[in-house]
Amino acid sequence: MIETPQKIIKTSTGRSLRTEEMVVNMGPQHPSTHGVLRLEVVLDGEIVVDVVPHMGYLHRCFEKHCEHMTNYQQVIPYVDRMDYTAAMTNELAFVVGVEKMLKIEVSERVHYIRIIMAELQRIASHLIAIGTFGIDMGAFTPFLYCFRDRERILDMFEATCGARLLYNYMWVGGLSHDLPPGFVETAKQFCVDFKKTLKDLNDLLNYNEIFIKRTANVGILPKDLAINYACSGPMLRGSGVDWDLRRDDPYTLYHKFNWEVVVGKGEVGTVGDVWNRHMVRQREMEQSVYIIEQALASLPDGDVSKTIPKRIRPTPGDNYTRIESPRGELGFYIIAEDSVTPYRIKARAPAFVNLSVINEISKGAMLADLVAIMGSIDIVLGEVDR
Amino acid sequence: MTAQEIYDVIKAQCGDAVLEAKLENVLDPSIKIQPEKIHEVAAFAKNDERLQFDYLSCLSGVDYKGKLGVVYHLYSMTFKHKIVLKVEVPTETPNVQSVESIWKTADWHEREAFDLFGINFIGHPDLRRILLPDDWEGHPLRKDYQTPEFYNGMKVPY
Amino acid sequence: MEFITSALENQILLTVLNAALPLLFILPYALVTIYIEMKMAAHMQNRLAYMQTGYHGTLQPFADIVKLLQKEDIIPTAADKFLFILAPYLVFVGTYASFAVLPFSSAYAGSELDLGIFYLVAASSLVVVGILMAGWASNNKWSLFGALRSAAQIVSYEIPAALAILGVVMIAGTMNLQTLTSLQSGGIHEWIIFGGTLPLGHKLALIPFIVVLFVIYLISSMAEVNRTPFDIPEAESELVQGYNTEYSGMKFAIFYLAEYANLFLVSAVAVVLFFGGWASPFGELMSGPLWGTFWFVTKGMLFVCLNIWLRWTLPRMRVDQLMYVSWKVMTPFALLCVIVIGFILVL
Structure with missing residues (x-):
């Protein structure tokens, strides 16, 4: 509980008025905290004086669970449930880490399919981020445009592995299923259609005058502060830092494709504000489409089933593997001892780290701006609380 | 810079703080630091012209059975090199210097390590529980942790 | 019998x-x-x-x-019961009272008040009192926020709206809404948006200013009914549901009804002021009391639909931007238009 001292102010006529700051709890049940986050907000009128986030409402002891599994493969469904809007990239981070420790190499087709899935997942996740951000700004319609296209991605996932949200698709050493017949054509058609949605979103939301007024120059996160807070993903790139793990710390086969890292340029507002973070997501979806198109065009043949035993024993040691999830740097610090269960798994959740900067960038903003800032950080509480 | 060169630079500057290093035949080269010197080493690693470790990627608490450890994964955005710093402290007196004043991101990571491992970060401005309720007892990620029977009258084991 | x-x-x-x-x-x-x-x-x-x-x-x-x-009618324990129950009715009464002067057709207007427009502006302000009451009585910080925002917003937007109305009154020379409509009953070219019944030269000079006034009125009216892009008093992503957060069941339904009634009210006023009220666009053709009602409701519903269209297209503004638009953009423009219209009429 935050104490708010009372203050006495003098009016122009000499009268004394008593005033105090107001503490409001935004959440755990609030429409714009995107889950069960509680922000203890100190307000001076409409101006935000202080924000104290309280989390843990969704804590499911992910790390403790991992230590009690009977093998490494069993961790994958738990990993799905961390960032439930981007389960594929979570799986990718984990299996890449374990494969690195096992020193095994998967076939090229597996790599390609993983990239296609991860990029489709990135689009799906960014669509949620952009759609719900629109709702935070009071624009309801773009949300449903986003969900229409996300639905098509989920249909493709469902056709591939039978699940729409939590896939358990990428396994250590391979994949659970090969692509279903017709997937390549469906995905190609989706890429063509999706470019139209991107244009629609630009017209309807991103370049809307009111939207720009609401988001430009709000919640500015300067470059050095972003790095100091170890922000990652669209948060970091929105602040103008040219940094993408797909390019700067390559994993799987991203270096084979032709795409560019999207950085906030500040053509509207200032670099590092809410609008630029939002636009980084928008433009990243476009780059993801390019990657998917290239991967689909040159998809190699081969076997995708895993060739390693179910109970794997990595050589004792530790390893930190990080990939670029839709929210930023998703890392798994895995310590293996001579056993079939991991000794310790620490998940470095991008949303958790990105959220820690909120107090710094929302001081002095208005209550409505706080909602905008929250939306632009794009947290998923499943990942923050783990 | 390679891990060996980074090690040499750190060893030359704060030699007495460095306990040992694993640089060959490991996935992530690491340097073990004295827990009471970690702040000094971290500040040097961040501010030194040749190192510039400006990005604290991850800070993890570990229970090594009998000892508690903290692992720092450092990256440099400028030079794109990396190093892992490790400290180990006895479980009975788990005192580690906080690096919150060097990398702000360590704030929540250290709170998490305090919450789940009970590592006491000296110099941290706001060391409270972050994921668990404030009145929770014990530190669950320790290997010898026993799940309590009840929490506020609710049965815990399912 | x-x-x-x-x-x-x-x-x-x-x-x-x-x-x-x-x-x-x-x-x-x-x-x-x-x-x-x-x-x-x-x-x-x-x-x-x-x-x-x-x-x-x-x-x-x-x-x-x-x-x-x-639905269960919940009254929070800490709420001010009397005000809490009174508030939704007061909001509805404020809206409904304004319907008294609306001329639904040449044969029916609840009251043909000579100060009709004055009465309308005054009576619709009663809504603010109800909303403030609801926000205060709920004993909820979000409700209070919504109520204060709403009060600030409605009071601010009444000024440009009143100035726009003033411009029309200057052209028509009457405040009686029934008379105002009768003036425009000669066909589409006699509607006030096209200069009313003035001589052609005056008309051509006036039209640009009347259109500006109309746009100002339209925007202010949207703000007065608390709908997107001006729905900040009940901005659900910020204030949960604003002043009616704590209301449920019938009381919530009355708020809802009042909101829709208010939506038609402001649309109808726009129709009466600028688009000829119950008057047929074809002069004598298709006119008469019953046709009058038809035209009035149809025109009103068109504006209601315009409001709905905008609501589902635009994002929401921020409270300081809202005030900026009202005080620094619309009020000076409305004032300017009124002055210019006055000069043109005198010349």
């Missing part, structure tokens, strides 16, 4: 009947508008909306009403 005649001669009963007539309009209108709004929104968003209850979901508004009626 004899009973009816004697009853009609009874002045009190007549007044009551006269006063109840708009209610007979508002209730079905609200049902229809809820349906239109949901369908319009859905079709803008690649959805179908209600499809199950009745043909294409036409019975859904009734189902909604029944649902609201049987």
